[in-house]
Amino acid sequence: MPAWRALRFDFTAMASPCELVIEGRDEPAMRAAAAAAIDEVRRIEAKYSRYLPGSVLSRINAAAGARAVDIDAETSSLLDFAGTLWETSGGLFDATSGVLRRAWNFAQARLPRAGELDALLPLVGWDLVERGAASVRLPLPGMELDFGGFGKEYAADRAAGILHARGMAHALVNLGGDVHVAGPHGLPDAAGQPWQVAIARPRPGPPGPLATIPVLRGGVATSGDYERYFEQGGRRYCHVLEPRTGWPVQGWQSISVWAPNTTAAGALCTVALLKQQEALDWLDGQDAGYLAVRSDGEVFRRAAGTQ
16 A cells, blocks of 8 residues: 655745645645645635636626626625625625725835725625626726735645545644645554644844644634734735725734635635734634734733634
8 A cells, every 4th residue: 555645835826925735645645636636726716806807706896887797606705795794794895996906016015095995895895795696786987806915825725625525534724824734644653633723023133933733624714914914003904805995904013714615714814804903803703713913012812613
């Protein structure tokens, strides 16, 4: 019988470094499963990236202010999820808020010019989106849908589902820091043990991660103010924008959440960041496990869910 081994597959998708790690005995089956999982990630990127002119979202956005666009069951389900997030977050998680990025230039450290946000805010509003049984319409020219708040996490879950369907019971999917653990370790020296998922430091500090989270199965995701940002006048401006004001959120360096799947984990940490000062109370109400770093560097942790 072949010996146990771990195979790692590195690739790039969704503008992020990605990896799959699979432990097993059947190397051909492991490689085939990895290829299928990577293909699934790239399928989702091609279908939903707003940067690709042929994607579903690009077609919907191009038709804003005009016609409805036919959609399939998968897209309808993701729109349902976006609507649920809008409702449960009190309107803070808004899949139409991507238009606000037009007023911000993080590469050039530029604040919005006078009137820029005022012109864009009327285009933000999930309640404006018109849904049919198999169609969607954005009623105002210039409106946009953006699945950036959960698209990569959804892809991680889909990739993990492919691995599971192909019999890979011991695997990890990491899409740019959004992680899905598809079963515990299988190698003989660690059989049944959880994977250690590293949480990045949101500020420079000692070498190594801020913490590691032991996960047997489920998802881990992080939102923070340290990926795209600039500092001006003693204030940090990050890419996570409050949809009602158009201004970056404040209060937290990063919030990591672990949940039964990566899509849920990503939604929870993003909503928490948008909740700002109410973040931890909201997460406690969701019974979520989290590791949160406040703007002053104080760390808060709650064990729950998959830990």
